[in-house]
Amino acid sequence: MIEDIKAALDVLQKGGVILYPTDTIWGIGCDACNEEAVKKVYAIKNRIDSKSMLVLMENAALIERYVTEIPDVAYDLIELTDKPLTIIFDGARSLAKNLIAEDGSIGIRITTEKFSSELIRRFKRPIVSTSANISGKPSPSCFDEIESEIIDAVDYVVKYRQDDLQKSVPSGIIKLGRSGEIKIIRE
Numbered sequence: 001m002i003e004d005i006k007a008a009l010d011v012l013q014k015g016g017v018i019l020y021p022t023d024t025i026w027g028i029g030c031d032a033c034n035e036e037a038v039k040k041v042y043a044i045k046n047r048i049d050s051k052s053m054l055v056l057m058e059n060a061a062l063i064e065r066y067v068t069e070i071p072d073v074a075y076d077l078i079e080l081t082d083k084p085l086t087i088i089f090d091g092a093r094s095l096a097k098n099l100i101a102e103d104g105s106i107g108i109r110i111t112t113e114k115f116s117s118e119l120i121r122r123f124k125r126p127i128v129s130t131s132a133n134i135s136g137k138p139s140p141s142c143f144d145e146i147e148s149e150i151i152d153a154v155d156y157v158v159k160y161r162q163d164d165l166q167k168s169v170p171s172g173i174i175k176l177g178r179s180g181e182i183k184i185i186r187e
């Protein structure tokens with residue numbers, strides 16, 4: 001795992017794109033603060049850039065660096081959830097402009113998965129995480145379901161957990177308003 005982390009870090013630091021395991025499904029990722037890297041991810045997915053992507057962080061305390069106002073309930077939701085949860089916050093900042101939704105929001109998920117968490121901790125910045133599929137096609141639930149078109153398009157494919165056949169599912173998604181109102185997007 002450590003060699004994979006070092007190789008992935010090198011690619012991220014150079015503005016490249018990785019294919020990596022997350023706390024949910026396999027993801028395509030890059031430096032969430034690098035507009036050119038984000039463009040590459042949109043191109044790989046064949047996705048229009050008005051459809052924003054989420055970012056992974058390894059620590060809830062980091063959210064304040066990337067969101068202007070965080071309702072107190074956000075920390076409770078992160079702490080109490082028993083499955084991966086993506087929270088869409090208003091007032092995104094300090095991220096690649098082409099990553100932020102037209103309404104100024106950003107989806108953030110705190111990962112506790114061993115590989116992605118350690119990678120982000122060492123990278124010291126959030127990483128884009130979007131499903132490893134062409135836009136509009138089904139999300140792969142394990143590495144074996146990822147199309148070769150995706151594998152060939154990224155700069156580095158993480159080896160760790162490729163043989164894990166456990167079926168994974170995407171995270172739940174909620175939108176959290178500045179006053180703490182909650183809208184469920186995906187359970």
